[in-house]
Amino acid sequence: MRTHRPLALAAVLSLLSACQEPLSAASNDAGSLPPTDTGTTAQGITSDAAATGDAGDPLTEERAPLAYTPEGCMHRVSSLPGTINNVLGNRTVFGPMPAPRNVHTSWPADPSSTIAFVWQTDSQTRASVVQFGTDPMMLDQTALGSVSTGGLGSTEVTIHEAHVCGLRPDTTYHYRVGGEGHWSAVQRFKTAPAAGRTDYDVNFAVSGDSRDNFTTWRQVQERVVMGTQQPDFQIFTGDAVLLGTLQGAWQQWFTGAASSQAVMPWMMAHGNHDALAINYLMQFAQPQVDAPEQSELYFSFDYGPVHLIFLNDTPLRDDYAGNVAGTQLTWMRADLTRARANRARVPFIVAVHHKPCFGSSRHSSTTDTVFVRTTWAPVFDEFGVDLVLNGHEHDFELSKELDGRGQEVSGRRGTRYIVAAGAGAQLYELQDGTPRSWSAYYESVVNFLRIHATMTRLEVTPYRLDGTIIDRGRVSLTPRPM
Numbered sequence: 001m002r003t004h005r006p007l008a009l010a011a012v013l014s015l016l017s018a019c020q021e022p023l024s025a026a027s028n029d030a031g032s033l034p035p036t037d038t039g040t041t042a043q044g045i046t047s048d049a050a051a052t053g054d055a056g057d058p059l060t061e062e063r064a065p066l067a068y069t070p071e072g073c074m075h076r077v078s079s080l081p082g083t084i085n086n087v088l089g090n091r092t093v094f095g096p097m098p099a100p101r102n103v104h105t106s107w108p109a110d111p112s113s114t115i116a117f118v119w120q121t122d123s124q125t126r127a128s129v130v131q132f133g134t135d136p137m138m139l140d141q142t143a144l145g146s147v148s149t150g151g152l153g154s155t156e157v158t159i160h161e162a163h164v165c166g167l168r169p170d171t172t173y174h175y176r177v178g179g180e181g182h183w184s185a186v187q188r189f190k191t192a193p194a195a196g197r198t199d200y201d202v203n204f205a206v207s208g209d210s211r212d213n214f215t216t217w218r219q220v221q222e223r224v225v226m227g228t229q230q231p232d233f234q235i236f237t238g239d240a241v242l243l244g245t246l247q248g249a250w251q252q253w254f255t256g257a258a259s260s261q262a263v264m265p266w267m268m269a270h271g272n273h274d275a276l277a278i279n280y281l282m283q284f285a286q287p288q289v290d291a292p293e294q295s296e297l298y299f300s301f302d303y304g305p306v307h308l309i310f311l312n313d314t315p316l317r318d319d320y321a322g323n324v325a326g327t328q329l330t331w332m333r334a335d336l337t338r339a340r341a342n343r344a345r346v347p348f349i350v351a352v353h354h355k356p357c358f359g360s361s362r363h364s365s366t367t368d369t370v371f372v373r374t375t376w377a378p379v380f381d382e383f384g385v386d387l388v389l390n391g392h393e394h395d396f397e398l399s400k401e402l403d404g405r406g407q408e409v410s411g412r413r414g415t416r417y418i419v420a421a422g423a424g425a426q427l428y429e430l431q432d433g434t435p436r437s438w439s440a441y442y443e444s445v446v447n448f449l450r451i452h453a454t455m456t457r458l459e460v461t462p463y464r465l466d467g468t469i470i471d472r473g474r475v476s477l478t479p480r481p482m
């Protein structure tokens, strides 16, 4: 998990100012409870600094960091600066509301062999157990997680996070979290197929920008999981909630996503409204890269025939250029260099970030968008990124096949850009009444994507909320010639 710096509220608000979108009051979860802890060390976890929080007095909250390597894993898990009462979980200590909430999974490392379970309880519960197995009637394996509390005042949240490694590829696992007498429902996830196969046949969904209307959000997610062939996992393109510090909005977001999160892992791209908030950072467990201030905000992994690279286009304002055009760009070029060299095994490269380089709606000319466009689009072109998935503009839009300056290519492959946003956020119209020159198709509509990939083809099918296909937004790509 994390090594981030928590943000002051002023910094959070500054992240949103470029949006020029009004902030309205949102309800918060009430009530944090006094911390208490047993200091019990979880079995099977190697801890460098197991914190042992004092019981009772909030003024003596335990702020010691926690860093450990989960059993059988190659990656480390570190508590977030600014969080309190960071402890390894146990099997026995329950607070007044121990029933797990917002239970979901994501990949902290290789998706074919690892998984992270994340859930919320009251601040006193230290029982942090996962039972899992390939038979839903026999959850015969166990792991313990860690517990952290963070957030501003009444938005405080207590999060459990358990990591498991050494899983079998291409296998459905069933699991429940909590502890004896306080288990969640049994949910499931599937690991990615093993590397190096040639018979890949994978599916994933893409949605984004849920933040204004959580009824629409829930309907989108119910539509995503409808039918017999469900996606293997889901990508979110950012802006889950109006303001990432508001835990009440996160509760509504998780409730809306529950039908999908019960059956598949999710991977998140950070949006400006998520505001680098501690609530966002705590509630998603994603891969760390070697960049402490941005850990879990940009990362990459291979899923079958697709290399997925997630980027963060909302760095701290005082580090904006230094990150977008500096630290992150250096990492991104190194990652894409490796991905390009591995095309024979993983033929497609897909980038995911929030602010579209090439959209036609209200953010298409803002300073931050132009900076991301002029900095990253030439790199996508240079390394032959096949597809870029974005949010931020509340609509559906497919670009032409473009070079790094947004010109339509001829005689060679370019990059396709797709905006998949507006899964609850108020829809946007075209900025100038007409699509920009780089646009192939635009529709102001609630939408989500399904992407199907094999070694020889990657197909994108966009859907409206009613389940009809946005036909002119379909894309079918073959591997680039090597």
Ligand SMILES: [Fe+2]
Binding pocket: 209, 239, 273, 391, 392, 393, 394, 425
């Ligand atoms: Fe947005």
Ligand SMILES: [Fe+2]
Binding pocket: 239, 271, 272, 273, 354, 391, 392, 393
């Ligand atoms: Fe946004």
